[in-house]
Amino acid sequence: MKILVPLKRVPDPDTKIRIQSDGSGIDLDGVKxxxxxxDAIALEEALRxxxxxxxxxxxxxxxxxxxxxxxxxxxxxxxxxxAVLVKTSESSDSLAIAKILAAVYQREQxxxxxxxxxxxxxxxxxxxxxxxxxxxxxQATFVSKLxxxxxxxxxxxxxxxxxxIETVTVKLPAILTTDLRLNEPRYVSLPGIMKxxxxxxxxxxxxxxxxxxxxxxxxxxxxxxxKRKAGVRVKTVxxxxxxxxxDAKVI
Amino acid sequence: xxxILVIAEHDGGQLKLAxxxxxxxxxxxxxxxxxxxxxxxxxxxxxGTAESLRNYGAAGVLVADNAQLKSPVxxxxxxxxxxVAKQRGSTMVVGAxxxxxxxxxxxxxxxxxxxxxxxxxxxxxxxDDFIFKRVLFAGNAIATVKLEGAxxxxxxxxxxxxxxxxxxxxxxxxxxxxEADKLPAFIQYDGSEAKVAGRPDSTEARVVVSGGRAIKNxxxxxxxxxxxxxxxxxxxxSSRALVDSGITPNxxxxxxxxxxxxxxxxxxxxxxxxIQHLAGMKDTKVIVAINKDADAPIFExxxxxxxxxxxxxxxxxxxxxxx
Ligand SMILES: Cc1cc2nc3c(=O)[nH]c(=O)nc-3n(C[C@H](O)[C@H](O)[C@H](O)COP(=O)(O)OP(=O)(O)OC[C@H]3O[C@@H](n4cnc5c(N)ncnc54)[C@H](O)[C@@H]3O)c2cc1C
Ligand SMILES: Nc1ncnc2c1ncn2[C@@H]1O[C@H](COP(=O)(O)O)[C@@H](O)[C@H]1O
Numbered sequence: 001m002k003i004l005v006p007l008k009r010v011p012d013p014d015t016k017i018r019i020q021s022d023g024s025g026i027d028l029d030g031v032k033x034x035x036x037x038x039d040a041i042a043l044e045e046a047l048r049x050x051x052x053x054x055x056x057x058x059x060x061x062x063x064x065x066x067x068x069x070x071x072x073x074x075x076x077x078x079x080x081x082x083a084v085l086v087k088t089s090e091s092s093d094s095l096a097i098a099k100i101l102a103a104v105y106q107r108e109q110x111x112x113x114x115x116x117x118x119x120x121x122x123x124x125x126x127x128x129x130x131x132x133x134x135x136x137x138x139q140a141t142f143v144s145k146l147x148x149x150x151x152x153x154x155x156x157x158x159x160x161x162x163x164x165i166e167t168v169t170v171k172l173p174a175i176l177t178t179d180l181r182l183n184e185p186r187y188v189s190l191p192g193i194m195k196x197x198x199x200x201x202x203x204x205x206x207x208x209x210x211x212x213x214x215x216x217x218x219x220x221x222x223x224x225x226x227k228r229k230a231g232v233r234v235k236t237v238x239x240x241x242x243x244x245x246x247d248a249k250v251i
Numbered sequence: 252x253x254x255i256l257v258i259a260e261h262d263g264g265q266l267k268l269a270x271x272x273x274x275x276x277x278x279x280x281x282x283x284x285x286x287x288x289x290x291x292x293x294x295x296x297x298x299g300t301a302e303s304l305r306n307y308g309a310a311g312v313l314v315a316d317n318a319q320l321k322s323p324v325x326x327x328x329x330x331x332x333x334x335v336a337k338q339r340g341s342t343m344v345v346g347a348x349x350x351x352x353x354x355x356x357x358x359x360x361x362x363x364x365x366x367x368x369x370x371x372x373x374x375x376x377x378x379d380d381f382i383f384k385r386v387l388f389a390g391n392a393i394a395t396v397k398l399e400g401a402x403x404x405x406x407x408x409x410x411x412x413x414x415x416x417x418x419x420x421x422x423x424x425x426x427x428x429x430e431a432d433k434l435p436a437f438i439q440y441d442g443s444e445a446k447v448a449g450r451p452d453s454t455e456a457r458v459v460v461s462g463g464r465a466i467k468n469x470x471x472x473x474x475x476x477x478x479x480x481x482x483x484x485x486x487x488x489s490s491r492a493l494v495d496s497g498i499t500p501n502x503x504x505x506x507x508x509x510x511x512x513x514x515x516x517x518x519x520x521x522x523x524x525x526i527q528h529l530a531g532m533k534d535t536k537v538i539v540a541i542n543k544d545a546d547a548p549i550f551e552x553x554x555x556x557x558x559x560x561x562x563x564x565x566x567x568x569x570x571x572x573x574x
Contacts, residue, residue, distance in 0.1 A: 011388075013389075013527070016391070016526070017388050017391050017392065019392055026388070026392065093366060094357065094367065095360070095361060095364075095365075095366050095367065098361060117508075118508065120388075120389065120507070120508075121387065121388060122387050123369065123370065123386070123387045123388070123389070123507065124367075124369050124387075125353045125357070125369055126353075126357035126360075126367055126369060127357075128357075129325065129353075129354065129355075129356075129357035129358040129361070130357045130358065130360065130361035130367075131361075132325075132358060132361075133329065133357075133358040133359070133360075133361035133362045134361050136435075137437060138326055138435075138437025138438045139325055139326070139354075139358065139437075139438070140438070141325070141350075141353070141354045142350060142354070144501065156441070159354075160350070160501045160502075161350040161351070161354075161443075161502070162349050162350045162351070162452075162454070162502060162510065163262060163443065163502060164443060164444045164445075164500060164501070164502045165443065165444045165500075165501065165502075166440070166442070166443045166444075167440075167441040167442050167443070168324065168438050168439060168440055168441055169438075169439045169441055170437055170438045170439070171437050171438075174437065179501075179508075180491065180495075180508060181494065181495070181501060215366075216365075216366030216398055216399045216400045217366055217368065217396055217397075217398055217399075218396060218397045218398075218399065219394050219395070219396050220382070220394075220395045220396060220397060221394070221395040222392045222393070222394050222395075223392070223393050223395075224391070224392065224393070225386070225390060225391070225392070225393050225533075228533060228538075228551075228552040230550060230551050230552065230553065230556075231538075231553055231554035231555055231556065232554070232555060232556070233550075233555075233556045233557070233558065234555055234556070234557050235557075236557075237557070237564060237567045237568050237571055238571065240539065240555055240557050240568070241568070241571050241572065243555055244516070244537070244539070244555070248516075248537045248554065248555070250458070250515050250516040250536070250537050251458075251483060251516065251572070
């Protein structure tokens with residue numbers, strides 16, 4: 001069995017991002033980068049499936065510049081077997097990413113894809129669903145519980161929806177996107193890092209995949225949202241009730 | 252000119268009010284740029300839902316009613332939406348930014364080789380085209396974007412588009428033929444956990460009371476957060492910390508990766524105010540924070556802050572509100 005896990009390089013969720021004064025992008029100075037947290041959860045799930053079933057090849061793939069090697073190495077150190085970097089200097093929207101991933105999928109022929117529900121930088125929440133459509137396979141998004149059934153031909157998934165947990169069974173191959181509560185990713189260990197150095201990391205040029213993956217989305221400008229001003233401190237519950245009733249008039 | 256297809260969302264026939272924000276968005280675009288919008292309702296026995304959408308100025312309320320569409324499974328829904336959008340020559344397909352739309356619309360977009368913008372909070376005209384504003388980076392940035400292509404898929408944030416008023420004219424209801432045997436069948440719907448009835452949905456409520464890690468267990472959550480919510484007729488929410496520790500169900504999570512709420516009043520009970528949490532509630536009109544740490548970041552966005560222990564403050568607050 002083979003599982004494909006895309007890993008996106010994103011600013012670490014704990015760093016506060018600043019927008020460049022000309023609005024052209026975010027200020028990358030001093031920003032730490034990480035594997036998109038949802039993708040780390042996807043990889044962790046693949047590793048747990050491997051621990052349970054044995055004999056699985058886990059391939060991690062990242063799309064972007066040379067710097068993405070850093071995140072692929074993290075993926076290998078966590079336990080992935082092999083890494084692929086699809087090199088491009090263009091910024092890609094989710095449709096473009098889905099097209100590139102579809103080409104990687106055709107090349108790798110995995111049994112299924114486990115990936116994040118959303119990249120925490122662009123917060124789009126689209127690529128997995130688009131990939132499923134392009135490949136003509138099933139999908140289960142926002143997965144917080146995953147079980148392979150019927151001889152690993154289907155996945156039974158608990159999905160986190162606005163209304164609560166929903167259960168679906170999806171035929172494999174399929175695209176499964178992860179939610180936060182699926183698992184807690186392991187830390188990278190020192191032996192893991194040592195082993196990762198010997199694992200294959202292949203770099204391919206986007207052009208060699210033969211896909212036209214031009215972004216339809218053009219970002220014209222970034223700006224900071226209007227800042228909320230801190231209000232007043234109240235000392236007692238009575239004062240709070242009074243303010244809500246008479247100043248804010250919300251109760 | 253815009254030719255918009257709004258995808259209605261409902262819960263077993265009960266219209267989700269966020270749908271009306273997508274309608275409001277569409278009305279705005281049509282008033283500004285000309286054109287028309289249709290509303291598409293998918294499901295089984297959804298005549299009532301369609302009926303409730305007839306007075307919002309849509310050119311047509313389209314109904315795809317079929318037993319196969321009883322539950323919202325992405326493969327079937329995306330297939331039908333793509334087919335209808337093609338047939339009607341839609342230039343925009345719009346839904347509310349909910350898990351329903353996020354699951355289905357990107358799939359339908361890719362079927363049509365269309366791009367998509369998520370979480371739109373503003374739209375303006377730019378010649379024959381449009382410019383959108385959307386939120387990203389956990390609410391820390393607003394991007395102005397253009398989307399190329401003949402068809403654009405969008406999800407809109409409910410809080411950014413006020414619900415339209417009903418008008419006197421009723422849109423015609425148009426039945427859409429669903430070729431049930433041609434629907435894809437990759438995904439089988441098995442069921443949903445029973446919903447906890449009683450309190451309103453946090454995305455639709457005027458007041459939301461949310462609890463954070465300060466709350467030690469489910470009973471305390473019910474007594475303090477639930478009790479305060481009931482005293483105000485409010486919805487309840489929670490930070491991720493409580494969902495992680497199993498004290499609250501995931502459907503209560505407010506934040507970057509949970510629900511986005513923008514009520515008139517949001518009361519944060521023992522929540523520190525991490526950016527991922529703020530991303531889900533900072534467009535609230537009035538924020539109240541109760542936290543024992545005077546330096547908690549939540550106070551930087553709160554209109555009214557009370558430093559104190561939630562275990563003593565909240566019971567007192569409930570008591571006084573009941574008077
Ligand atoms: C990718 C990613 C996505 C995330 N998405 C979300 C999201 O959607 N929503 C979300 O909420 N979080 C999200 N998080 C988690 C977020 O970063 C925070 O960890 C979380 O919001 C913290 O929850 P909290 O404020 O309840 O807990 P804490 O940060 O632990 O804060 C608890 C607060 O309670 C106060 N307190 C403790 N006891 C008392 C008492 N007795 N009386 C009064 N005050 C008390 C403390 O002073 C403290 O300020 C995400 C994180 C990541 C990495
Ligand atoms: N540049 C990238 N490289 C690898 N995977 C990506 C990339 N961009 C997006 N993805 C995958 O697509 C998911 C959803 O991204 P998005 O649609 O941008 O929110 C992410 O969680 C990743 O798994």
